[in-house]
Amino acid sequence: TVGAVALDQEGNLAVATSTGGIEGKLKGRVGDSCIYGGGTYANNEVCAASCTGDGEIIMLGALAHEVYALCKYKDLPIAEAVREAISMYADKLEGDRGIIALDPQGNFALESNTNVMRRAYRINDEEPFVDIW
């Protein structure tokens, strides 16, 4: 799965997520990447989030919208909201989870419960950051 979240100079947020799905999936299987609130969500008032990992648990946990809800209703900073969404219902919904998220102020988070998350970011014209482990 691949995804991106961005904040432009006008203060607008957007998200895009795309995937080939999981290994050995059945024909017709739908994952989280195309599900609003599951693997993808954006709202200028709160945040934009894109997920990767085990699609079934991301959909069942509605993780992208969970990040939104934790920020909006629990007033959590984006980093804490993402961390909480990553660990939420971990006893019932086991699997790989990764989330990138960004708020309207440009605060952001990249979290996963895995040892590999291919990721990169760049703020204004600062040096880009790229890493895998």
Place this chain on the structure above:
Amino acid sequence: MGKYVIIIHGGAVQTDPSTIPPEKEAKLKAGLAQALHAGWEILHKGGSALDAVEAAVRAMEDNEDFNAGRGGMFTLNGEVETEASIMDGATLQGGAVSCVKLVKNPISLARAVMEKCKHTFLTAEGAQEFALAQGLPLEAPHYFKTEPQRQEWMEILQEQAVEHADRHD
């Protein structure tokens, strides 16, 4: 000038570090850097967040080292079926597609759904027909199928064959 930021991911997985040799790691990082730049350049020039995320994701869909577009995982039937979505935080409009074959850039199809379709989510043949109607670039099935994914698919088929062999006299 307001602050502008782009963040991308190319998948998360729990894996044995030895399965990603240094040359593969370097290729992945180069692919990430290229995708990041594609989106960042748009933001830097004052473009929209929507254009930036589409450009970044398109770059990874075109790169066979990522599981999206070209290089997507195989279904058990040996096909590549993709899905994608895009959402504009300013308008709360979105477009999504699933079970898509042959469309080179599923994220651009999702954007076309958002901007040119009365629905917000199209799937399978309907999504395909909409892509054709919009004149989006298509590719032959072999374009999407890469050798590493084919190998993984073969391994799954072999595992299944072994499981089934145990169940028959």
